[in-house]
Amino acid sequence: MSKIVFIVGSLRKGSFNEKLAKKVETLLPDNTEISYLSIDLPWMNQDLETPELPEIKAIREEVKSADAIWIFSPAYNHDIPGVLKNALDWLSRSLDLSDLRGPSALQDKLVTVSSVANGRSPEDVFEQLTTLLGWLRTHVVKPFTGVPVNIEAWEDNQLQITDDSIEALQKQIEALFEALKDK
16 A cells, blocks of 8 residues: 655645646545645744644654655645645755754655645746755656646636546556555
8 A cells, every 4th residue: 555645735725726636536546545635834933843743743754654645736836835835845854953964854855746736836836846855855756747727627626627637647657656665
């Protein structure tokens, strides 16, 4: 059994990226354990690192126990949302503060990314996360999948995921599980 932690980079109720995550859940093999990481966290601040806050300890433990991470990120002004960056900042801190270059909860984790966004925005998010995740010492698994927002979704909050997008997600799942086999 593989355990994958989903990180939805939006706090919005009815988030399109959360809807995409729920769709991906239905596409994964039956023997996959999924959990969602809460990113409603205090802002990263070294003054808050010790003693370790319970919510930070919880997300670190959740990520450490995972075989892989799947990030679902909207694009805010062609960039990753601050709440997502904040969660990654907390997760990237050394688990041993006496060794600031020591391993973090994210160390060597397989990470893939999908994004519901329009225009060039998903590609901008993918470029930024690829760079950031490399810096954070993770193993990035591509391809990534960008899903456009259907125009009606802005009115009725119903994201329509096309057959082409589902096919792209299935290829992403295959790549992730191939990487899991190799790990």
